[in-house]
Amino acid sequence: MTILVTGASGHLGRLAVEALIARGFAPADIRAGARDTSRIADLAARGVEAVPLDYDAPASVEAAVRGVEQVLLVSASEPGKRVPQHLAVIDAAKAAGVAQLVYTSAPRATESELVVAPDHKATEEAIAASGIPATILRNNWYTENYLGTAAQARETGVVASSAGDGRVASASRRDYAEAAAVVLTTPGHLGEVYELGGDTSWDFAELAAALAEVLGREVALAPLSTEAHRAALRDAGLDEATASFVTTLDADIRDGALAEVTGQLSRLIGRPTTPLREGLREALA
Template structure:
């Protein structure tokens, strides 16, 4: 059995390859697809198959998918282009008759007002229409998303947001990667949709306390209105599009769209999810 992991030079893809190896999958049975194969040379040195795979190059995708039984489609990072990019993988998987396509989506992607949901919704619908046997992993936020918040807090002594009392059930990338590996190597996952997130949902006041503990000093939490946040981000030199996106994400959190704790992730990986303090501490030390 050959398993293709797309986006293998990225954080989640690489961690999934490592999780597959840790689960005893032979390196020669793993195919790591990357736009720049040089970036996965270390995986090749371990015996992993490495192939050129560019979501914008359908021929490269078809070549990468040929002969594999299972595919992990790690969602692309280029907002506004992801549906077309994902479709290249879905089409190739359908043409090749793969036994399982696993897709990393977003929380409640088909029904949520989350600002990032529409492209994931379109991809999930395309997968369903393709007829390819599939498993959907709806990943909540990564702990690592907040490493930049630690850096900002270290420089300013402040964490600011307009999230109100909204909570985030985040988990580490390694947790999500381990879940993907479990689904790719286990049984009974076809047709399933998993809402994956951490065991604990925290709010930004609690995050601020955690960051203070990581930094070893007191950090202040500043609760902003959306208007105050917009003004602050604009004054910091961010362009209007990015400001709107960031304020929109905070509104999604304020509305509770990332707060759900389902237990799906810890059940798949067979252990509690990683506390956010552990990830922030390790990332800050690195």
């Protein structure tokens, strides 16, 4: 049996390949797809089959999917472009008769107001319409998403946020990658939709405290209104679209879009999820 992991040169895809190997899956039975295979040369050196796979080049997708039984479709990284990119993989998987498609989605994707949810909702609907046996992994936020915040806090001693008292049930990418490996290597997951996230949620005051401990310096939370936050981001050099995206995300967090704790991730991986401080410390190391 061969498993294709898309986006294998990215953070999550690479960790998923490593998690499959750690679970005893033979490297030769893992096909790692990447736009630039030189970026996964180290995986190829371990016996993994590295193949070109560009979401924007359907022929490369079709070639990568051909002959595999399972596909881990790691969500593409560019909002607004994801749906056609994902459709290329779904169409190729259907044509190849793939037995299981695993997709990394977003929390409550079909009902959430989260700014990134529409692309994931459309992808989930396309997977359902395709008829491919599938497992949906609705991943909450990655703790590593806050490395930029950590860099700012290291420099300024401030965490700026317009998320109010909103909470985030984050976990480390390694946790989510391990969950993907579990559903690819154990039975009973076809047709399931898992809401995955950390065992505990945190707010931005707790994030500032965690960063103070990890960075070894004082870090204060600067709570801002959405308008003030957007203006501060523009003053820092962000373009209007990026500043609007960041503040819309903070508003979604304030409204509870990332707060849900389900326990499904820790149950899948058979251990507690990585705590915020530990995840930050590992990511910054």
